Amino acid sequence: MPGRHARAASGPRLGRGGPRKKPDSLAADKAYSNGPCRASLRRRGIRHALPEKTDSRAARLRKGSRGGRLPGFDEERYKKRNTVERAINKLKHVRAVATRYDKGGYVYLVTVTAAALVIWLRT
Template sequence: MGRGDLTDAEWERLRPFLPVSNRRCGRWRDHRQVIDGILHRPRTGVHWCDLPERFGPWKTVHERHRLWSADGTWGTGPIRRRPPGLKGGWARGTPGRDAVAEPRRPPGEGGGGGEGLGRSRGGFTSKVHLSADGRCRPLSLVVTPGQRADCTQFEPVLEKIRVPRTGPGRPRKTPDSVAADKAYSSGPCRAYLRRRGIRHTIPEKADSQAARLRKGSRGGCPPAFDEKRYKRRNTVERAINKLKHARAVATRYDKRGYVYLGAVAAAALVIWLRT
Protein backbone atom coordinates (compact mmCIF):
# COMPACT_ATOMS: atom_id res chain seq x y z
CA MET A 1 0.00 0.00 0.00
CA GLY A 2 1.48 3.31 -1.11
CA ARG A 3 1.09 6.74 0.46
CA GLY A 4 -2.37 8.09 -0.35
CA ASP A 5 -3.87 4.68 -1.23
CA LEU A 6 -7.17 3.60 0.30
CA THR A 7 -6.98 1.78 3.61
CA ASP A 8 -8.99 -1.41 4.17
CA ALA A 9 -11.61 0.52 6.17
CA GLU A 10 -11.95 3.22 3.49
CA TRP A 11 -12.25 0.60 0.78
CA GLU A 12 -15.04 -1.20 2.64
CA ARG A 13 -16.97 2.08 2.90
CA LEU A 14 -16.59 2.79 -0.80
CA ARG A 15 -17.01 -0.68 -2.32
CA PRO A 16 -20.84 -0.99 -2.02
CA PHE A 17 -21.35 2.10 -4.19
CA LEU A 18 -19.30 0.91 -7.17
CA PRO A 19 -20.80 -0.76 -10.28
CA VAL A 20 -19.95 -4.44 -10.72
CA SER A 21 -19.95 -4.64 -14.52
CA ASN A 22 -20.07 -2.61 -17.70
CA ARG A 23 -22.40 -3.25 -20.64
CA ARG A 24 -19.54 -2.88 -23.12
CA CYS A 25 -16.77 -4.96 -21.54
CA GLY A 26 -18.38 -7.20 -18.93
CA ARG A 27 -16.95 -7.31 -15.42
CA TRP A 28 -14.55 -4.58 -14.42
CA ARG A 29 -10.88 -5.06 -13.61
CA ASP A 30 -10.13 -5.05 -9.85
CA HIS A 31 -11.69 -1.82 -8.64
CA ARG A 32 -9.37 -1.14 -5.73
CA GLN A 33 -6.18 -1.10 -7.80
CA VAL A 34 -7.75 1.13 -10.45
CA ILE A 35 -9.33 3.54 -7.95
CA ASP A 36 -6.01 3.93 -6.15
CA GLY A 37 -4.59 4.96 -9.53
CA ILE A 38 -7.47 7.38 -10.19
CA LEU A 39 -7.02 9.03 -6.78
CA HIS A 40 -3.22 9.17 -7.22
CA ARG A 41 -3.52 11.32 -10.32
CA PRO A 42 -5.56 14.28 -8.84
CA ARG A 43 -3.39 14.23 -5.73
CA THR A 44 -0.07 14.42 -7.60
CA GLY A 45 -1.11 16.01 -10.91
CA VAL A 46 0.97 13.59 -13.04
CA HIS A 47 0.10 12.75 -16.63
CA TRP A 48 -2.07 9.67 -16.97
CA CYS A 49 0.67 7.90 -18.92
CA ASP A 50 3.11 8.52 -16.04
CA LEU A 51 1.09 6.61 -13.44
CA PRO A 52 3.21 4.06 -11.50
CA GLU A 53 3.00 0.51 -12.82
CA ARG A 54 1.53 -0.79 -9.55
CA PHE A 55 -1.84 0.68 -10.61
CA GLY A 56 -1.96 -1.42 -13.77
CA PRO A 57 -2.28 -0.14 -17.37
CA TRP A 58 -2.69 3.63 -17.33
CA LYS A 59 -5.24 3.49 -20.16
CA THR A 60 -7.48 1.29 -17.99
CA VAL A 61 -7.27 3.78 -15.12
CA HIS A 62 -7.95 6.76 -17.38
CA GLU A 63 -10.86 5.12 -19.19
CA ARG A 64 -12.49 4.07 -15.90
CA HIS A 65 -12.23 7.64 -14.60
CA ARG A 66 -13.57 9.08 -17.84
CA LEU A 67 -16.58 6.74 -17.90
CA TRP A 68 -17.44 7.30 -14.24
CA SER A 69 -17.10 11.07 -14.71
CA ALA A 70 -19.57 10.89 -17.61
CA ASP A 71 -22.22 8.64 -16.03
CA GLY A 72 -22.20 10.24 -12.56
CA THR A 73 -20.73 7.30 -10.66
CA TRP A 74 -18.44 9.63 -8.72
CA GLY A 75 -21.53 11.38 -7.33
CA THR A 76 -23.15 8.25 -5.89
CA GLY A 77 -20.52 7.24 -3.32
CA PRO A 78 -20.10 8.43 0.28
CA ILE A 79 -20.39 12.04 -0.93
CA ARG A 80 -24.11 11.25 -1.33
CA ARG A 81 -24.43 9.30 1.91
CA ARG A 82 -25.98 10.84 5.02
CA PRO A 83 -23.21 12.01 7.36
CA PRO A 84 -23.39 9.78 10.46
CA GLY A 85 -24.24 11.42 13.75
CA LEU A 86 -24.93 14.90 12.36
CA LYS A 87 -28.75 14.72 12.26
CA GLY A 88 -29.86 18.13 11.00
CA GLY A 89 -26.48 19.81 11.32
CA TRP A 90 -25.28 18.93 7.84
CA ALA A 91 -27.08 21.90 6.39
CA ARG A 92 -24.79 24.52 7.84
CA GLY A 93 -22.79 24.43 4.66
CA THR A 94 -22.03 27.46 2.57
CA PRO A 95 -22.28 27.96 -1.19
CA GLY A 96 -18.93 29.17 -2.40
CA ARG A 97 -16.50 29.23 -5.27
CA ASP A 98 -12.84 29.30 -6.07
CA ALA A 99 -10.98 30.45 -9.16
CA VAL A 100 -8.88 27.59 -10.49
CA ALA A 101 -5.36 28.27 -11.76
CA GLU A 102 -4.36 28.41 -15.42
CA PRO A 103 -5.34 25.31 -17.43
CA ARG A 104 -2.93 23.59 -19.81
CA ARG A 105 -4.84 24.78 -22.90
CA PRO A 106 -3.21 27.91 -24.42
CA PRO A 107 -5.27 31.12 -24.25
CA GLY A 108 -5.32 31.44 -28.03
CA GLU A 109 -7.33 28.26 -28.61
CA GLY A 110 -10.98 29.23 -28.86
CA GLY A 111 -13.48 30.10 -26.15
CA GLY A 112 -14.06 26.76 -24.46
CA GLY A 113 -17.23 27.87 -22.65
CA GLY A 114 -18.85 24.47 -23.18
CA GLU A 115 -15.98 22.80 -21.31
CA GLY A 116 -16.09 25.09 -18.27
CA LEU A 117 -13.34 27.39 -19.58
CA GLY A 118 -13.58 31.15 -19.97
CA ARG A 119 -11.64 34.37 -19.72
CA SER A 120 -11.52 36.18 -16.39
CA ARG A 121 -9.08 38.48 -14.62
CA GLY A 122 -6.91 35.46 -13.90
CA GLY A 123 -6.70 34.48 -17.57
CA PHE A 124 -8.26 31.45 -19.25
CA THR A 125 -9.70 29.70 -16.20
CA SER A 126 -12.42 27.56 -14.68
CA LYS A 127 -14.37 28.18 -11.49
CA VAL A 128 -15.60 25.59 -8.99
CA HIS A 129 -18.81 26.45 -7.12
CA LEU A 130 -19.64 24.26 -4.15
CA SER A 131 -21.64 23.84 -0.96
CA ALA A 132 -20.15 22.26 2.15
CA ASP A 133 -21.45 20.94 5.44
CA GLY A 134 -20.32 22.02 8.89
CA ARG A 135 -17.33 19.66 8.77
CA CYS A 136 -15.93 21.11 5.53
CA ARG A 137 -17.14 18.21 3.37
CA PRO A 138 -18.42 19.11 -0.13
CA LEU A 139 -22.12 18.42 -0.71
CA SER A 140 -22.46 19.59 -4.32
CA LEU A 141 -20.13 20.75 -7.09
CA VAL A 142 -20.60 22.87 -10.22
CA VAL A 143 -17.85 23.84 -12.69
CA THR A 144 -18.30 26.96 -14.84
CA PRO A 145 -16.09 29.23 -16.99
CA GLY A 146 -13.91 31.55 -14.93
CA GLN A 147 -15.82 34.73 -15.78
CA ARG A 148 -19.18 33.41 -14.54
CA ALA A 149 -20.55 35.41 -11.60
CA ASP A 150 -20.95 33.57 -8.31
CA CYS A 151 -24.59 34.51 -7.76
CA THR A 152 -25.67 32.95 -11.08
CA GLN A 153 -24.76 29.49 -9.75
CA PHE A 154 -26.41 29.87 -6.35
CA GLU A 155 -29.53 27.93 -7.30
CA PRO A 156 -27.76 25.17 -9.31
CA VAL A 157 -25.41 24.48 -6.38
CA LEU A 158 -28.24 24.19 -3.84
CA GLU A 159 -30.44 22.19 -6.23
CA LYS A 160 -27.72 19.52 -6.52
CA ILE A 161 -27.67 18.79 -2.77
CA ARG A 162 -28.99 15.29 -2.05
CA VAL A 163 -28.58 13.78 1.43
CA PRO A 164 -30.21 10.32 1.78
CA ARG A 165 -32.12 9.62 4.97
CA THR A 166 -31.16 6.84 7.33
CA GLY A 167 -34.64 5.33 6.95
CA PRO A 168 -37.22 5.33 4.15
CA GLY A 169 -38.06 8.52 2.31
CA ARG A 170 -36.69 10.78 -0.35
CA PRO A 171 -33.26 12.41 0.06
CA ARG A 172 -33.15 15.73 1.84
CA LYS A 173 -32.70 18.63 -0.55
CA THR A 174 -33.50 21.58 1.73
CA PRO A 175 -30.74 22.73 4.11
CA ASP A 176 -31.57 23.84 7.62
CA SER A 177 -29.74 27.10 6.96
CA VAL A 178 -27.34 28.68 4.51
CA ALA A 179 -24.53 31.18 5.09
CA ALA A 180 -22.94 32.96 2.15
CA ASP A 181 -20.80 36.02 1.50
CA LYS A 182 -21.75 39.31 -0.17
CA ALA A 183 -21.34 37.84 -3.66
CA TYR A 184 -24.71 36.15 -3.11
CA SER A 185 -26.44 39.24 -1.68
CA SER A 186 -28.95 39.75 -4.48
CA GLY A 187 -32.72 39.86 -4.78
CA PRO A 188 -33.04 36.61 -6.78
CA CYS A 189 -30.89 34.65 -4.29
CA ARG A 190 -32.84 35.88 -1.28
CA ALA A 191 -36.17 35.29 -3.05
CA TYR A 192 -35.13 31.73 -3.88
CA LEU A 193 -34.26 31.02 -0.25
CA ARG A 194 -37.53 32.53 1.01
CA ARG A 195 -39.50 30.50 -1.53
CA ARG A 196 -37.94 27.27 -0.25
CA GLY A 197 -38.24 28.28 3.39
CA ILE A 198 -34.47 28.18 4.04
CA ARG A 199 -33.05 30.33 6.81
CA HIS A 200 -30.07 32.30 5.60
CA THR A 201 -27.33 34.65 6.73
CA ILE A 202 -25.99 36.84 3.93
CA PRO A 203 -24.49 40.29 4.62
CA GLU A 204 -26.05 43.19 2.75
CA LYS A 205 -23.93 45.04 0.20
CA ALA A 206 -23.12 48.67 0.96
CA ASP A 207 -24.75 49.98 -2.25
CA SER A 208 -27.89 47.92 -1.61
CA GLN A 209 -28.09 49.26 1.91
CA ALA A 210 -27.66 52.86 0.69
CA ALA A 211 -30.37 52.39 -1.96
CA ARG A 212 -32.74 50.97 0.64
CA LEU A 213 -32.14 53.86 3.03
CA ARG A 214 -32.70 56.43 0.29
CA LYS A 215 -36.17 55.02 -0.29
CA GLY A 216 -37.09 55.52 3.36
CA SER A 217 -40.13 53.55 4.45
CA ARG A 218 -40.59 52.30 0.88
CA GLY A 219 -37.21 50.58 1.06
CA GLY A 220 -38.48 47.92 3.43
CA CYS A 221 -36.79 46.33 6.43
CA PRO A 222 -33.12 45.32 6.36
CA PRO A 223 -32.52 41.59 5.75
CA ALA A 224 -31.97 39.49 8.86
CA PHE A 225 -28.34 38.86 9.69
CA ASP A 226 -27.01 36.51 12.38
CA GLU A 227 -23.43 37.56 13.08
CA LYS A 228 -22.71 34.49 15.22
CA ARG A 229 -23.93 32.12 12.51
CA TYR A 230 -22.01 34.03 9.84
CA LYS A 231 -18.73 33.35 11.65
CA ARG A 232 -19.11 29.71 10.57
CA ARG A 233 -19.17 30.64 6.90
CA ASN A 234 -15.46 29.96 6.63
CA THR A 235 -16.25 26.23 6.51
CA VAL A 236 -16.59 26.51 2.73
CA GLU A 237 -13.23 28.27 2.46
CA ARG A 238 -11.64 25.43 4.43
CA ALA A 239 -13.40 22.89 2.19
CA ILE A 240 -11.95 24.63 -0.88
CA ASN A 241 -8.53 24.59 0.76
CA LYS A 242 -8.82 20.83 1.30
CA LEU A 243 -9.80 20.32 -2.34
CA LYS A 244 -6.82 22.35 -3.52
CA HIS A 245 -4.47 19.94 -1.77
CA ALA A 246 -5.08 17.88 -4.91
CA ARG A 247 -2.79 19.40 -7.54
CA ALA A 248 -5.00 18.39 -10.48
CA VAL A 249 -7.86 20.35 -8.84
CA ALA A 250 -5.88 23.49 -7.97
CA THR A 251 -4.49 23.52 -11.53
CA ARG A 252 -6.75 22.18 -14.26
CA TYR A 253 -5.02 19.75 -16.62
CA ASP A 254 -8.13 18.13 -18.16
CA LYS A 255 -9.36 19.34 -21.52
CA ARG A 256 -12.95 18.12 -21.10
CA GLY A 257 -15.11 19.80 -18.50
CA TYR A 258 -16.86 16.66 -17.28
CA VAL A 259 -13.53 14.89 -16.77
CA TYR A 260 -12.27 17.80 -14.67
CA LEU A 261 -15.49 17.75 -12.64
CA GLY A 262 -14.87 14.04 -12.07
CA ALA A 263 -11.38 14.85 -10.75
CA VAL A 264 -12.87 17.40 -8.32
CA ALA A 265 -15.49 14.83 -7.24
CA ALA A 266 -12.76 12.22 -6.68
CA ALA A 267 -10.86 14.68 -4.47
CA ALA A 268 -14.10 15.40 -2.57
CA LEU A 269 -14.61 11.66 -2.16
CA VAL A 270 -11.26 11.37 -0.38
CA ILE A 271 -12.31 14.15 2.01
CA TRP A 272 -15.50 12.24 2.84
CA LEU A 273 -13.71 8.93 3.35
CA ARG A 274 -11.09 10.46 5.66
CA THR A 275 -13.22 12.88 7.69
Protein backbone atom coordinates (compact mmCIF):
# COMPACT_ATOMS: atom_id res chain seq x y z
CA MET A 1 0.00 0.00 0.00
CA PRO A 2 1.59 3.31 -1.05
CA GLY A 3 2.30 5.87 1.65
CA ARG A 4 0.76 9.28 1.98
CA HIS A 5 3.57 10.89 0.01
CA ALA A 6 3.64 8.39 -2.84
CA ARG A 7 4.60 9.96 -6.15
CA ALA A 8 1.62 10.38 -8.47
CA ALA A 9 2.24 8.90 -11.88
CA SER A 10 1.49 11.06 -14.89
CA GLY A 11 -0.76 9.56 -17.49
CA PRO A 12 -4.26 8.22 -17.82
CA ARG A 13 -6.10 7.09 -14.74
CA LEU A 14 -7.52 3.60 -14.67
CA GLY A 15 -10.74 4.55 -12.88
CA ARG A 16 -12.88 7.67 -12.99
CA GLY A 17 -11.41 11.14 -13.28
CA GLY A 18 -8.82 12.90 -15.36
CA PRO A 19 -5.13 12.19 -15.74
CA ARG A 20 -3.01 12.50 -12.59
CA LYS A 21 -0.53 15.36 -12.74
CA LYS A 22 1.72 17.06 -10.26
CA PRO A 23 1.73 20.86 -10.02
CA ASP A 24 4.65 22.89 -11.37
CA SER A 25 4.72 25.12 -8.31
CA LEU A 26 3.01 25.76 -4.99
CA ALA A 27 2.36 28.97 -3.07
CA ALA A 28 1.11 28.54 0.48
CA ASP A 29 1.10 30.42 3.77
CA LYS A 30 3.44 30.02 6.75
CA ALA A 31 1.48 27.07 8.15
CA TYR A 32 3.02 24.83 5.47
CA SER A 33 6.54 26.18 5.95
CA ASN A 34 8.04 23.26 7.84
CA GLY A 35 10.77 20.73 7.16
CA PRO A 36 8.62 17.75 6.16
CA CYS A 37 6.48 19.81 3.74
CA ARG A 38 9.53 21.40 2.13
CA ALA A 39 11.29 18.01 1.89
CA SER A 40 8.24 16.41 0.27
CA LEU A 41 7.98 19.20 -2.30
CA ARG A 42 11.71 19.02 -3.01
CA ARG A 43 11.53 15.23 -3.42
CA ARG A 44 8.69 15.56 -5.94
CA GLY A 45 10.43 18.37 -7.84
CA ILE A 46 7.76 21.00 -7.11
CA ARG A 47 8.95 24.59 -6.82
CA HIS A 48 7.44 26.45 -3.89
CA ALA A 49 6.90 29.94 -2.47
CA LEU A 50 6.65 29.37 1.28
CA PRO A 51 7.57 32.20 3.64
CA GLU A 52 9.75 31.19 6.56
CA LYS A 53 8.18 31.22 10.02
CA THR A 54 9.67 33.70 12.47
CA ASP A 55 10.45 31.06 15.08
CA SER A 56 12.01 28.77 12.45
CA ARG A 57 14.23 31.59 11.29
CA ALA A 58 15.30 32.38 14.86
CA ALA A 59 16.11 28.70 15.51
CA ARG A 60 18.08 28.47 12.27
CA LEU A 61 20.08 31.59 13.09
CA ARG A 62 20.72 30.36 16.65
CA LYS A 63 22.36 27.22 15.28
CA GLY A 64 24.81 29.30 13.27
CA SER A 65 26.56 27.45 10.46
CA ARG A 66 24.81 24.19 11.48
CA GLY A 67 21.40 25.82 10.90
CA GLY A 68 21.56 25.38 7.18
CA ARG A 69 20.99 27.93 4.50
CA LEU A 70 18.07 30.28 4.02
CA PRO A 71 15.19 28.51 2.23
CA GLY A 72 14.44 29.97 -1.19
CA PHE A 73 11.48 32.34 -1.34
CA ASP A 74 10.09 33.95 -4.50
CA GLU A 75 8.35 37.09 -3.29
CA GLU A 76 6.77 37.89 -6.67
CA ARG A 77 5.07 34.49 -6.90
CA TYR A 78 3.86 34.81 -3.32
CA LYS A 79 2.22 38.15 -4.16
CA LYS A 80 0.23 36.44 -6.93
CA ARG A 81 -1.17 34.06 -4.30
CA ASN A 82 -2.86 37.05 -2.65
CA THR A 83 -4.70 37.83 -5.90
CA VAL A 84 -6.05 34.29 -6.07
CA GLU A 85 -7.10 34.36 -2.40
CA ARG A 86 -9.03 37.62 -2.90
CA ALA A 87 -10.77 36.23 -6.01
CA ILE A 88 -11.89 33.13 -4.09
CA ASN A 89 -13.10 35.36 -1.26
CA LYS A 90 -15.23 37.39 -3.71
CA LEU A 91 -16.66 34.20 -5.20
CA LYS A 92 -17.63 32.90 -1.75
CA HIS A 93 -19.78 35.99 -1.20
CA VAL A 94 -22.14 34.46 -3.76
CA ARG A 95 -24.41 32.20 -1.73
CA ALA A 96 -24.85 29.51 -4.38
CA VAL A 97 -21.07 29.16 -4.68
CA ALA A 98 -20.39 29.18 -0.93
CA THR A 99 -23.06 26.60 -0.02
CA ARG A 100 -22.80 24.54 -3.22
CA TYR A 101 -26.47 23.75 -3.72
CA ASP A 102 -25.68 22.21 -7.12
CA LYS A 103 -24.71 18.57 -6.80
CA GLY A 104 -23.45 18.03 -10.33
CA GLY A 105 -19.90 19.22 -11.01
CA TYR A 106 -20.75 20.70 -14.40
CA VAL A 107 -23.70 22.67 -12.95
CA TYR A 108 -21.48 23.99 -10.14
CA LEU A 109 -18.86 25.01 -12.71
CA VAL A 110 -21.51 27.02 -14.56
CA THR A 111 -22.57 28.66 -11.27
CA VAL A 112 -18.99 29.63 -10.45
CA THR A 113 -18.44 30.91 -14.00
CA ALA A 114 -21.61 33.03 -13.85
CA ALA A 115 -20.59 34.44 -10.46
CA ALA A 116 -17.12 35.26 -11.80
CA LEU A 117 -18.67 37.03 -14.80
CA VAL A 118 -20.92 39.12 -12.54
CA ILE A 119 -17.93 40.07 -10.35
CA TRP A 120 -15.88 40.94 -13.45
CA LEU A 121 -18.65 43.07 -14.94
CA ARG A 122 -19.07 45.00 -11.67
CA THR A 123 -15.39 45.99 -11.57
